[in-house]
Amino acid sequence: VALSLSQTVPVTGAVVVTTPQAVSLSDSRRAVGMYRKLNVPTLGIVENMSYYSCSGCGQESDLFGRGGGERVAEELGVPFLGQIPLYAPIRVGGDTGAPIVTAEPESPAGRAFLHIAERAAAQVSIQSFQPPRPAAPAPPPAMAAGPSPVRG
Structure with a gap:
């Protein structure tokens, strides 16, 4: 999907989300x-599920490792945008339509x-201040409809 969109829709840049x-x-x-x-600039890398943040006591634990997103951003020469904790109220807010940034703006996740x-x-x-990038190559033409030859 990302490839198709990047080839058919004007894109300012991409944010790549990873886990550790x-x-x-x-x-x-x-x-x-x-x-x-595709000549689409990477605006940065975000590390999701960087650590578990207990909504009861606030204690943090590295469940999946930590810092991998930052290391990859440095390795690739792209900005590291930040880390998002694994925090139950993020899911609750997504399910109820109350984003964490409005429900708990002062929480570590917010x-x-x-x-x-x-x-x-x-x-x-x-x-926006960079010179225009050359257009991405056009996607390949769709294959003709009909049965595909099968070789035995």
Whole structure:
């Protein structure tokens, strides 16, 4: 989907979201590579589920590792936008239509989302002053309808 959209819709930039787990970090590297081939700037990398934040006591635990998103951003030369904790009220807010930034703006999760939004907005502003990028290559034409030959 990201490839198709990037080839057919004007895109200011991409925000790549990862988790600290190795398989997700690998996917993130490939995503940044794809966007580079399409001349779509990567506005930054966000690390989701960076740590568990207990909504009762506030204690933090690294369940999936920590810091992988920041390391990949540095490795690839793209901005690191921030870390989002694994925090139950984020899901509750998503289910009820009350985003964490309005329901609990002073919580670690609320502050994380606001920080990431500010950094992403700054990157969009920076991109608006960059010279225009060449157009991405057109998607390949659709294959003709009909049965595909099968070789045995």
